[in-house]
Amino acid sequence: MTDVTVEFGGITALSGVGLTVGSGEILGVIGPNGAGKTTLFNVACGLVRPQAGSVVRSGEPIARLRPKDLPQLGMSRTLQGLGLFDRMSVLDNVMVGADHLSTTGVVGALLGLRSAGRDTAGLRDRALGVLVELGIDRHASRYPPSLPYAVRKKVALARALVSEPTLLLLDEPASGLSDAEMDDLAATMRSLTTRMSILLVEHHMDLVMSVCDHLVVLDFGKVIARGTPDLVRRDPAVLAAYLGDEVEREG
Numbered sequence: 001m002t003d004v005t006v007e008f009g010g011i012t013a014l015s016g017v018g019l020t021v022g023s024g025e026i027l028g029v030i031g032p033n034g035a036g037k038t039t040l041f042n043v044a045c046g047l048v049r050p051q052a053g054s055v056v057r058s059g060e061p062i063a064r065l066r067p068k069d070l071p072q073l074g075m076s077r078t079l080q081g082l083g084l085f086d087r088m089s090v091l092d093n094v095m096v097g098a099d100h101l102s103t104t105g106v107v108g109a110l111l112g113l114r115s116a117g118r119d120t121a122g123l124r125d126r127a128l129g130v131l132v133e134l135g136i137d138r139h140a141s142r143y144p145p146s147l148p149y150a151v152r153k154k155v156a157l158a159r160a161l162v163s164e165p166t167l168l169l170l171d172e173p174a175s176g177l178s179d180a181e182m183d184d185l186a187a188t189m190r191s192l193t194t195r196m197s198i199l200l201v202e203h204h205m206d207l208v209m210s211v212c213d214h215l216v217v218l219d220f221g222k223v224i225a226r227g228t229p230d231l232v233r234r235d236p237a238v239l240a241a242y243l244g245d246e247v248e249r250e251g
Ligand SMILES: Nc1ncnc2c1ncn2[C@@H]1O[C@H](COP(=O)(O)OP(=O)(O)OP(=O)(O)O)[C@@H](O)[C@H]1O
Pocket: 008, 009, 011, 012, 013, 031, 032, 033, 034, 035, 036, 037, 038, 039, 040
């Protein structure tokens, strides 16, 4: 992103924000409540269009990024609300994430269109492969409402992975997870970096500090610090921003 500014009415949610997710790196975006993290994530996935600045992918500015353009750009996202289909099996939920790779469409296959059969066999294999990678293949034929939250989160991640993105956008993937589940998520994220970059927006400091290569810290819509977790952790501007947040909450 270069020089991205977003205003909602009179509120400046982002002001001249620039960041780069390097190849194979995990870039974390952190900041106190209201700092602009969600807005930044929404700009990255085309849900919010900035008033100024641009989103650049592989050196090319993207004129009007929309969420449906993400697969063609080698991008994929998970959202805080998991957005799984309750009446579809885990495997079908994951296959939906790869719809653009199929000529007839997964939806066509799910509707029983015969022409879609051969086309989706490959996608089914790929979806199963991702479920195996995430250790949830035994749940392939289950329905999301019958599964624990952590497993449903993995299904949502699997759906984002099946399109084989080279840039994965994760919005608060650790929310609602136990410490052990978070360790598992961290290991998964690290292993994914062999084939993709990750932009991580996350509140949970332990995860951010342990898994990210670099961090960008927002406060009141501006970048107040950037660098390795070790550097950012000791930055006085970051400490002051978070301390202010604590004081406000306690008050
Ligand atoms: N749709 C909107 N309309 C008006 N103001 C908005 C809108 N979305 C965000 N804002 C404002 O923009 C600022 C940044 O909000 P944003 O949700 O991006 O911050 P955040 O860092 O994600 O916060 P949190 O950690 O609380 O989720 C806030 O002042 C927020 O009130």
